[in-house]
Amino acid sequence: MARPLHHPGTDDISLDGVLHALADPVRRSIVATLIEEGEKNCAETCDGLAPSTISHHHRILRESGLIRSEKRGVAVFNSVRQAEIETRFPGLLAAILRQHRTSEDAS
Amino acid sequence: MARPLHHPGTDDISLDGVLHALADPVRRSIVATLIEEGEKNCAETCDGLAPSTISHHHRILRESGLIRSEKRGVAVFNSVRQAEIETRFPGLLAAILRQHRTSEDAS
Numbered sequence: 333m334a335r336p337l338h339h340p341g342t343d344d345i346s347l348d349g350v351l352h353a354l355a356d357p358v359r360r361s362i363v364a365t366l367i368e369e370g371e372k373n374c375a376e377t378c379d380g381l382a383p384s385t386i387s388h389h390h391r392i393l394r395e396s397g398l399i400r401s402e403k404r405g406v407a408v409f410n411s412v413r414q415a416e417i418e419t420r421f422p423g424l425l426a427a428i429l430r431q432h433r434t435s436e437d438a439s
Numbered sequence: 440m441a442r443p444l445h446h447p448g449t450d451d452i453s454l455d456g457v458l459h460a461l462a463d464p465v466r467r468s469i470v471a472t473l474i475e476e477g478e479k480n481c482a483e484t485c486d487g488l489a490p491s492t493i494s495h496h497h498r499i500l501r502e503s504g505l506i507r508s509e510k511r512g513v514a515v516f517n518s519v520r521q522a523e524i525e526t527r528f529p530g531l532l533a534a535i536l537r538q539h540r541t542s543e544d545a546s
Contacts, residue, residue: 347462347464347467347538347539347542348462348463348464349462351459351461351462351535352458352459352462354458355454355455355456355458355459355462357454357455360454423534423537424534424535427531427534427535428458428531430530431454431531432454435454
């Protein structure tokens with residue numbers, strides 16, 4: 333049987349981990365897409381990237397506590413732990429994603 | 440003559456660089472102290488750390504565009520490029536430092 337995916341508890345979500353995870357444009361895009369479009373499987377959010385790269389970015393997001401990943405059959409579905417992140421760091425995710433969208437619009 | 444210290448221009452300050460620089464509690468403390476207490480030399484902001492560690496953290500902050508470092512004689516004085524960061528990423532630095540102070544109070 334496959335090992336269950338590890339997710340940190342809400343209190344173990346660290347500011348270091350969240351900022352490190354979001355210091356990458358691909359990972360910010362994954363989070364922004366999951367918030368805007370709801371739960372998705374890994375492949376859907378990272379069109380055009382190699383499977384190992386997709387998996388790497390999702391692992392960092394999951395280990396930081398930003399996303400929850402759930403295996404269903406052979407697919408893994410991801411969603412942003414938005415309420416928990418908001419409880420832990422009020423306003424932070426919104427502030428970062430606002431800048432991310434602005435930079436994307438400018439590029 | 441010593442090489443002048445490199446600082447990125449305002450437009451070259453990247454969200455990736457700023458988030459990476461702030462994904463570390465020592466660097467967040469340096470930035471918070473410089474904002475609260477004004478310009479300081481490296482040693483004053485990092486009491487108890489090894490000189491090479493202090494220098495490493497200030498270099499990352501400088502290269503990300505978060506601080507400006509100015510050599511005067513043998514000392515290097517640092518200040519946060521607060522107005523430039525605010526122009527580039529409105530609200531971001533305040534949102535991150537608010538979380539940093541809250542986590543410090545809790546620990």
